[in-house]
Amino acid sequence: MSLINKSIATIMPYLPKWFAKPFAKPYVAGEDIQSVIEIVKKLNNNGFSTTIDILGEHVHSETEANNVLNQYTKLIQSISKNNLDSTISIKLTHLGLSLNEELAKKNILELAHYGNKDNIGITIDMENSIYTSITLDLFKEALAIHDGFGAVIQAYLYRSIEDLKKLDSPKLNLRICKGIYKESPDLALNDRLKINENYILLVETILKGKGYACIATHDLELINQIEKFIEKNEISPHRFEFQVLFGVPMGNKLDELKEKGYKVRIYVPFGEAWFEYSIRRLKENPKIISYIIGNIFKK
Numbered sequence: 001m002s003l004i005n006k007s008i009a010t011i012m013p014y015l016p017k018w019f020a021k022p023f024a025k026p027y028v029a030g031e032d033i034q035s036v037i038e039i040v041k042k043l044n045n046n047g048f049s050t051t052i053d054i055l056g057e058h059v060h061s062e063t064e065a066n067n068v069l070n071q072y073t074k075l076i077q078s079i080s081k082n083n084l085d086s087t088i089s090i091k092l093t094h095l096g097l098s099l100n101e102e103l104a105k106k107n108i109l110e111l112a113h114y115g116n117k118d119n120i121g122i123t124i125d126m127e128n129s130i131y132t133s134i135t136l137d138l139f140k141e142a143l144a145i146h147d148g149f150g151a152v153i154q155a156y157l158y159r160s161i162e163d164l165k166k167l168d169s170p171k172l173n174l175r176i177c178k179g180i181y182k183e184s185p186d187l188a189l190n191d192r193l194k195i196n197e198n199y200i201l202l203v204e205t206i207l208k209g210k211g212y213a214c215i216a217t218h219d220l221e222l223i224n225q226i227e228k229f230i231e232k233n234e235i236s237p238h239r240f241e242f243q244v245l246f247g248v249p250m251g252n253k254l255d256e257l258k259e260k261g262y263k264v265r266i267y268v269p270f271g272e273a274w275f276e277y278s279i280r281r282l283k284e285n286p287k288i289i290s291y292i293i294g295n296i297f298k299k
């Protein structure tokens with residue numbers, strides 16, 4: 001089965017979008033704001049916080065980047081108007097970073113003003129390592145405008161522990177993820193166990209320091225280890241939260257975490273760029289194809 005899954009994931013980018021849609025559906029909350037708002041309402045009613053991401057990255061023109069800024073400002077207004085428990089997540093290349101640093105800076109700082117006005121948290125996702133330094137610099141500038149700004153560090157990067165130490169402060173809201181991009185072995189760990197060790201080190205460093213840790217992983221072993229650390233050290237639930245991607249099966253783990261009084265936030269992507277995003281998720285884990293095929297036939 002795993003060979004079939006891998007083959008489907010490999011050929012998927014070359015197939016028509018209608019064929020890919022059932023595979024994408026579990027991971028993406030529709031194509032427009034109304035669809036995502038309905039899904040977030042349901043998640044909130046079930047006790048989950050969310051962070052909403054408009055799918056897309058690497059825009060091709062200033063107009064496109066400004067259009068993305070507009071979509072995000074509308075999203076902030078909708079979250080606020082509907083009184084949702086949600087932040088937003090954004091990629092700087094979606095706001096123009098790969099075209100022009102000044103453009104991305106103008107857009108993210110403008111967004112910081114909107115977020116501050118409606119008191120909606122904003123997390124800047126972390127992209128390839130060529131953008132790490134500029135992303136952290138712009139994060140610091142945005143944080144000076146809006147306290148609700150968060151950033152991300154990737155456990156596979158050697159530099160992350162030093163970045164974290166420089167950022168630590170009571171205002172720090174930092175998501176820790178393993179990292180999803182292809183990186184050179186000079187910059188990034190490649191061994192799963194070593195990445196997990198570094199992940200634990202990063203989370204523990206935040207929890208021993210002053211910041212707030214967003215523990216973003218589906219790795220049950222990692223989650224269990226971190227829970228043990230939290231319990232042993234009696235870390236207040238106000239110092240951390242768990243985060244997962246919308247649609248990734250987690251068994252009953254998320255309910256278990258909520259029952260312990262821990263916050264669980266679901267990263268909910270939506271938008272017209274669902275195809276590219278879903279392909280990336282499927283390539284990460286071709287096993288998901290068996291779940292989806294199973295669900296289609298059950299229906």
Ligand SMILES: Cc1cc2nc3c(=O)[nH]c(=O)nc-3n(C[C@H](O)[C@H](O)[C@H](O)COP(=O)(O)OP(=O)(O)OC[C@H]3O[C@@H](n4cnc5c(N)ncnc54)[C@H](O)[C@@H]3O)c2cc1C
Binds near residue numbers: 178179180216266284
């Ligand atoms: C909330 C959130 C935000 C993120 N933000 C960023 C970011 O800003 N920058 C960045 O580089 N990366 C980001 N990531 C992605 C992250 O870096 C990893 O690539 C991804 O989460 C897979 O790693 P894992 O920690 O779940 O562990 P893994 O060891 O990859 O997976 C653990 C288990 O979860 C299962 N699993 C993992 N992914 C899926 C999936 N898509 N479908 C089904 N099962 C799956 C695996 O099969 C495995 O059993 C984010 C992840 C999350 C959860």
